[in-house]
Amino acid sequence: MALTQCRKTTVVTTPETDAALFAKATSTDFTYYKNDTQVHASSSQSAYSGYFRVRFNAIALSALTDNGKLPAGGTFPQGSLIVKELHNDSSGTQLHGYAIMEKLSSDTSQADGWVWSEVNTAGTGYTIHNKGAICTGCHSVDDRDRVRLFDLFP
Numbered sequence: 001m002a003l004t005q006c007r008k009t010t011v012v013t014t015p016e017t018d019a020a021l022f023a024k025a026t027s028t029d030f031t032y033y034k035n036d037t038q039v040h041a042s043s044s045q046s047a048y049s050g051y052f053r054v055r056f057n058a059i060a061l062s063a064l065t066d067n068g069k070l071p072a073g074g075t076f077p078q079g080s081l082i083v084k085e086l087h088n089d090s091s092g093t094q095l096h097g098y099a100i101m102e103k104l105s106s107d108t109s110q111a112d113g114w115v116w117s118e119v120n121t122a123g124t125g126y127t128i129h130n131k132g133a134i135c136t137g138c139h140s141v142d143d144r145d146r147v148r149l150f151d152l153f154p
Contacts, residue, residue, distance in 0.1 A: 015107050015108050016102060016104060016107050016109060016115050016128060017128070018117060018119070018127050019123070021100055021102060021115065021117050021128060022098075022119050024057075024102070025081065025083045025098050025100045025117075025119075026098075028081060029057070029058065030055035030056060030081075030083065031055060031056055032053055032054065032055045033053070033055065033056070033068065033149060036053070037053065037092075038053065038092075039051045039052065039085075039087050039089075039090055039091065039092040040052060040053060040153065043152045043153070045138075045148075045152060046148075046152070047134075047138060048084075050086060050087060050088055050089075051086075051087040051088070051089060051092070052084050052086055052087060053084075053085050054082065054084045054085070055082075055083050056080070056081070056082055056083075057081040057082075059077055059078075059079045059080045059081070060076050060080035060082055062077065063075075063076045063077060069150040069154070070145055070147060071144075072143050072144060073143055073144075074144065074145060075113075076147075077103065078103050078104065078105060079103060079104070080101075080102070080103040081101070081102050081103075082100070082101045083098055083099075083100050084098065084100075084149075086099065095121060096120060096121060097118065097119055097120040097121060097125065098117075098118065098119050099117075099118050100115075100116070100117040100118070100119070101115070101116060101146070101147070102115045109129055110131065110132075111131040111132035111133075111136050112132065112136055112139070113145075113146075114132065114146055115128050115132075116131070116132030116135045116136070
């Protein structure tokens with residue numbers, strides 16, 4: 001009788017860093033929500049005043065249905081990156097920062113499956129190590145994997 005030894009393969013994932021997330025958010029190829037590059041006024045239900053537009057990386061975009069939304073009860077795949085550009089004006093010429101969500105359920109800085117960050121254009125701001133403490137309360141009121149855009153701006 002031959003005995004074989006099984007080895008469990010563990011995938012080691014390098015934890016995200018603030019700098020790496022900022023680099024991804026400012027350099028990755030994205031598609032704007034509903035292919036709309038227009039800057040929109042924020043909702044009164046948003047934590048952000050002013051103006052914004054939202055973009056998705058290809059992984060996140062692949063989860064959206066024909067109507068451009070994540071279906072109710074759906075989830076984004078790992079590696080999804082969603083960036084909300086924060087602007088001071090409706091023309092989009094006064095970008096002042098980003099609110100970033102990256103779907104990384106195994107990351108030590110994640111909360112509710114997402115790594116959360118807010119950064120100004122200089123790259124400083126709300127660190128991922130806060131685990132979305134100021135984000136998750138508002139983002140937990142929907143059923144579209146913590147992304148409120150689809151309900152607030154259908």
